[in-house]
Ligand SMILES: NC(=O)C1=CN([C@@H]2O[C@H](COP(=O)(O)OP(=O)(O)OC[C@H]3O[C@@H](n4cnc5c(N)ncnc54)[C@H](O)[C@@H]3O)[C@@H](O)[C@H]2O)C=CC1
């Protein structure tokens with residue numbers, strides 16, 4: 530599986546405000562690029578923090594970019610939520626019938642939450658005891674035919690993916706604004722690294738929407754000899 534993390538951040542590295550409300554950082558050119566990246570991916574993933582904050586649909590707007598299903602309708606990429614305790618609301622847009630949705634829960638998810646979500650069309654994948662085991666869960670997705678996985682955030686999930694060495698590419702739009710706030714989400718939150726910081730290779734820099742798009746890849750780490 531190829532994992533591409535994509536996000537938009539302010540010039541000071543924030544994904545949204547301290548109120549955790551979605552902020553429009555990208556301009557039209559970047560949003561069109563994101564739409565194409567979604568269309569080129571087999572699935573689009575977020576953490577449940579993003580679902581609770583933004584209620585995203587994660588669908589492709591330009592449906593001409595999509596392949597056709599057997600019934601002739603455009604086939605949207607699947608949606609994926611890392612959701613250890615099954616906190617996704619059953620009426621969230623991400624579990625509507627626009628696309629297949631996988632909810633990656635852990636063994637700690639309360640039975641009544643799982644029951645409520647089982648009434649939606651979402652497929653529930655259990656991996657990990659108290660927190661979603663991303664390595665194991667991504668293996669399940671790969672077995673289901675997901676070869677390119679796009680991850681849109683937020684900062685907790687992105688940190689965990691780097692910590693588990695699961696990221697292949699990182700694209701970041703850095704927009705022309707300052708959000709500030711010590712508690713505002715950043716590109717990689719979680720506990721943070723104190724050594725063995727993930728290394729990146731810069732593959733491209735492009736001016737866009739008054740900001741800049743940075744394309745990074747994650748070099749394959751050499752096994753210890
Ligand atoms: N500017 C941008 O491109 C984007 C901004 N955002 C913003 O990010 C914020 C949400 O980000 P966060 O609060 O960091 O939440 P998040 O979206 O990263 O979700 C974190 C949650 O995912 C669940 N989870 C399950 N397994 C996990 C694992 N192994 N590792 C980490 N988390 C796991 C946990 O419940 C955890 O609390 C919102 O304010 C949203 O607007 C989100 C996506 C894109």
Ligand SMILES: Nc1nc(O)c(N)c(N[C@@H]2O[C@H](COP(=O)(O)O)[C@@H](O)[C@H]2O)n1
Pocket residue numbers: 536537551552553554555556560563575579583584585586587588681682
């Ligand atoms: N790429 C990008 N640029 C911005 O300026 C943003 N605010 C975001 N936010 C993320 O986009 C997702 C919303 O998806 P839908 O449009 O509802 O499909 C969600 O994950 C936001 O946090 N992204």
